[in-house]
Amino acid sequence: MSTTVHPFDHAVQLTKQSDGLWLGHTSTAYGNMVGPFGGITSAVLLNAIQQHPARIGDPISLTVNFAGPIEDGPFTIEAKPVRTNRSTQHWSLNLVQHNGEVATTGSAVFAIRRDTWESTEITFPMRTPALELARADTSKAPEWTRRYDLRPLKGLMIDGQQPNHELDAVTEFWVQDDPPRPLDFLSLTSMCDSFVPRIFVRRQGRFPAGTISLTTHFHADTHMLLSQGSKHVLGLARASRFGMGYHDQSAEIWSDSQQLLATSHQLVYYKA
Amino acid sequence: MSTTVHPFDHAVQLTKQSDGLWLGHTSTAYGNMVGPFGGITSAVLLNAIQQHPARIGDPISLTVNFAGPIEDGPFTIEAKPVRTNRSTQHWSLNLVQHNGEVATTGSAVFAIRRDTWESTEITFPMRTPALELARADTSKAPEWTRRYDLRPLKGLMIDGQQPNHELDAVTEFWVQDDPPRPLDFLSLTSMCDSFVPRIFVRRQGRFPAGTISLTTHFHADTHMLLSQGSKHVLGLARASRFGMGYHDQSAEIWSDSQQLLATSHQLVYYKA
Numbered sequence: 292m293s294t295t296v297h298p299f300d301h302a303v304q305l306t307k308q309s310d311g312l313w314l315g316h317t318s319t320a321y322g323n324m325v326g327p328f329g330g331i332t333s334a335v336l337l338n339a340i341q342q343h344p345a346r347i348g349d350p351i352s353l354t355v356n357f358a359g360p361i362e363d364g365p366f367t368i369e370a371k372p373v374r375t376n377r378s379t380q381h382w383s384l385n386l387v388q389h390n391g392e393v394a395t396t397g398s399a400v401f402a403i404r405r406d407t408w409e410s411t412e413i414t415f416p417m418r419t420p421a422l423e424l425a426r427a428d429t430s431k432a433p434e435w436t437r438r439y440d441l442r443p444l445k446g447l448m449i450d451g452q453q454p455n456h457e458l459d460a461v462t463e464f465w466v467q468d469d470p471p472r473p474l475d476f477l478s479l480t481s482m483c484d485s486f487v488p489r490i491f492v493r494r495q496g497r498f499p500a501g502t503i504s505l506t507t508h509f510h511a512d513t514h515m516l517l518s519q520g521s522k523h524v525l526g527l528a529r530a531s532r533f534g535m536g537y538h539d540q541s542a543e544i545w546s547d548s549q550q551l552l553a554t555s556h557q558l559v560y561y562k563a
Numbered sequence: 564m565s566t567t568v569h570p571f572d573h574a575v576q577l578t579k580q581s582d583g584l585w586l587g588h589t590s591t592a593y594g595n596m597v598g599p600f601g602g603i604t605s606a607v608l609l610n611a612i613q614q615h616p617a618r619i620g621d622p623i624s625l626t627v628n629f630a631g632p633i634e635d636g637p638f639t640i641e642a643k644p645v646r647t648n649r650s651t652q653h654w655s656l657n658l659v660q661h662n663g664e665v666a667t668t669g670s671a672v673f674a675i676r677r678d679t680w681e682s683t684e685i686t687f688p689m690r691t692p693a694l695e696l697a698r699a700d701t702s703k704a705p706e707w708t709r710r711y712d713l714r715p716l717k718g719l720m721i722d723g724q725q726p727n728h729e730l731d732a733v734t735e736f737w738v739q740d741d742p743p744r745p746l747d748f749l750s751l752t753s754m755c756d757s758f759v760p761r762i763f764v765r766r767q768g769r770f771p772a773g774t775i776s777l778t779t780h781f782h783a784d785t786h787m788l789l790s791q792g793s794k795h796v797l798g799l800a801r802a803s804r805f806g807m808g809y810h811d812q813s814a815e816i817w818s819d820s821q822q823l824l825a826t827s828h829q830l831v832y833y834k835a
Contacts, residue, residue, distance in 0.1 A: 351809055352776040352830045354626045356670050358646040358653040373657075373665050374630040378808075379775065379832070381630040381668060383655070385645075393645050396653060398628050398668055400776050400830070402808065408835040409806035410765065412732050460684050493682065503651065504624040504672050506778045508811050508830050510804040531815070532782040532823045534681035536650075536674065537623055539780050539826060541813070543803070551804045554811060556828045558624045558672070558780050560651070563680040 297472050298438060299481070302327075303335045305342060305368065313339045313368045317361060321435040326361040328435035329502045330484035334477040336384050336397050339370035341476070346372075347380050348403040349513065350476050354506045355384075355397040362388055378403045404512055415549040418444055421465035421523035439485055440467040442523060446492040460493035460530040460538075462486050471521035474552075476509065479516065482524060482544055483507050483555035489530035489540050490561040500561040503537070511552040519546045536560060569744050570710060571753070574599075575607045577614060577640065585611045585640045589633060593707040598633040600707035601774045602756035606749040608656050608669050611642035613748070618644070619652050620675040621785065622748050626778045627656075627669040634660055650675045676784055687821040690716055693737035693795035711757055712739040714795060718764040732765035732802040732810075734758050743793035746824075748781065751788065754796060754816055755779050755827035761802035761812050762833040772833040775809070783824040791818045808832060 296304075302318035321331040333355045340346055369385045384397035421442045429436035432449045441447060446462035466482055488500035528542040537558055544553045568576075574590035593603040605627045612618055641657045656669035693714045701708035704721045713719060716735035738754055760772035800814040809830055816825045 352628075354670065354776070354778060356624075356653050356672060359648060373668055376631060381628050381665075383668060393653075396645055396655060396670055398626065398670060398776075400628060402775075404807035404809070407806070407808050407833065408766070411804050411806075412765070412801065413803045493684070494680070503674075504626070504670075504778075506626060506776075506828060508828070510806060510811075512807055529684065531685045531826055532681075532683050534679070534683075534782060535676035535784055536679050537676070539782075541828075554803055554828075556778060556780070556813075556826075561679065 297470065299468055299472055299478060302331050303338045303477055305335065305338055308367070311343060311370050313342070313370065314365060315368060316365050317363045319434065320438055323433045323435055326363065329357060329505065330481035331435065332361060332386070332395060333484060333505060333507070334481040336368060336386060336395065337399065337480050338477055339368040339384065340382050340399055340401065343370055343372070346401060347375065348378070348401045350399055350509050351402045352400040352506065352508055353397065353480060354504065355395060356504045357502055358396055359392065359394045361386070361394045365389070366394070411551050413551070415545055416525070416527065418463065418525060424465065438469055440469045440523070448487050448491040460489040462492055462528045464526050465523035466526050467521065467523040473521050474516045474519045474524065476516070479511065479544060479553050480507055482526060483542055483553055486526065486528040486540065486542060488559050488561060489528065489538055490533065490563055493530065493533065494563055498561055498563045500559055503558050503560050505555065505557040507553055507555040509553050511550070515546065515550055515552060518548070522547050524552065569742065571740055571744055571750060574603050575610045575749055577607065577610055580639070583615060583642050585614070585642065586637060587640060588637050589635045591706065592710055595705045595707055598635065601629060601777065602753035603707065604633060604658070604667060605756060605777060605779070606753040608640060608658060608667065609671065609752050610749055611640040611656065612654050612671055612673065615642055615644070618673060619647065620650070620673045622671055622781050623674045624672040624778065624780055625669065625752060626776065627667060628776045629774055630668055631664065631666045633658070633666045637661070638666070683823050685823070687817055688797070688799065690735065690797060693739070696737065710741055712741045712795070720759050720763045732761040734764055734800045736798050737795035738798050739793065739795040745793050746788045746791045746796065748788070751781070751783065751816060751825050752779055754798065755814055755825055758798065758800040758812065758814060760831050760833060761800065761810055762805065762835055765802065765805065766835055770833055770835045772831055775830050775832050777827065777829040779825055779827040781825050783822070787818065787822055787824060790820070794819050796824065808834070
């Protein structure tokens with residue numbers, strides 16, 4: 292056991308079984324109320340593609356469906372390149388556990404990106420810089436929250452000491468791996484899911500809730516990630532509709548130099 | 564051939580081959596520049612689940628990945644229930660053509676919905692009612708656009724006669740099947756993709772572009788769809804980021820009684 296491996300890298304570590312078949316293990320460091328944090332599961336699924344010898348390009352889209360609980364212990368990921376075109380590659384993903392049951396499914400699109408006309412249509416939200424804000428106390432929250440240095444601006448709802456007077460479902464924070472780790476596609480994927488369910492924020496309390504389906508769109512390339520390094524990124528999350536047991540969540544992750552790195556959209560089960 | 568079948572129902576028609584394996588055929592009525600309109604492909608994939616004897620509940624989430632071109636002609640859809648829980652069901656989808664190559668992949672989540680606390684967090688955009696607006700002339704646009712009665716408010720970019728002076732990537736219109744057809748999950752799915760690529764609107768021109776991955780979140784239940792009937796629904800679409808060959812698009816579909824029926828998020832290839 293090496294003491295130099297970052298807990299994030301430990302959690303997304305995979306051992307090759309055969310081409311496209313990988314063995315992984317849940318990590319207590321990223322444990323949630325029950326089973327692993329969804330962000331780390333998304334990241335390890337993406338890693339199975341990143342590690343695949345047939346992979347081309349970088350991720351542009353990832354969808355993860357949380358079909359059933361993941362038990363603490365080993366799991367197998369099957370990553371299959373369904374179709375490879377000149378500049379895009381489509382993948383299917385499955386995470387299976389010892390009982391043979393599929394716990395998580397997914398799909399991803401990778402692409403060789405090239406320079407084109409570009410524009411950001413939404414405005415970078417100017418906020419107090421991360422280092423001028425206090426770090427949230429996550430000592431009473433699930434284990435995974437302590438793998439992040441969270442600097443809340445509003446609606447964090449992790450320490451329960453931040454009443455939301457605006458009666459909306461918006462969270463804004465700066466987030467950084469703890470210990471700091473240079474940003475890559477895997478940690479960006481995980482951070483996209485580092486918001487509590489919107490129902491906690493909107494109703495100011497804890498309710499049974501869990502992500503059902505999570506889609507991430509990547510706007511960053513490797514160069515943008517490298518220039519961000521291990522500094523805090525700005526995360527924003529909101530909802531458009533709560534009803535009949537499910538609500539959505541849309542999130543943005545921005546670099547500290549005002550670049551939109553990723554947007555993500557999820558559907559969440561809740562009971563309230 | 565029956566003259567009473569609506570062209571939409573004709574286009575999403577499937578013949579059962581075996582459990583979970585369906586035979587379909589592209590429909591010239593929903594043809595795009597090349598191959599079928601993505602909305603109709605998404606709808607026919609969803610229909611393979613709707614028709615499946617093992618299906619429970621209604622769709623809450625659908626992701627469709629356009630992996631390669633669909634040729635005009637027959638296709639086979641494989642719809643597989645990967646996991647069935649008490650109130651949710653996870654599906655995987657593949658559309659294959661004669662050459663055996665996978666043209667489209669997908670996943671869906673169905674759920675038995677129940678009453679919970681509810682709230683719409685975004686505001687219904689009050690707009691001029693559909694019937695007070697002129698229908699767009701789509702006579703020079705791809706065939707599928709003539710299967711819709713489109714009443715543009717801004718940024719339609721189908722007839723090329725609507726310069727967008729605001730220099731944004733926003734489209735707003737009322738849309739209805741032509742001929743009118745009562746709204747259901749299939750037509751709602753298709754309408755979520757009835758916007759032109761955002762690059763057309765933002766750059767005021769036509770560029771090579773195509774949807775790569777499309778996720779739809781359903782907020783409506785059957786009751787809401789029934790009460791909407793065949794009236795126009797309000798559609799809004801925008802982008803957050805164009806860059807390195809891809810842009811995103813987020814869309815909302817509202818009933819005329821101010822209910823949010825669906826939101827959808829897609830990633831689009833473009834060359835500009």
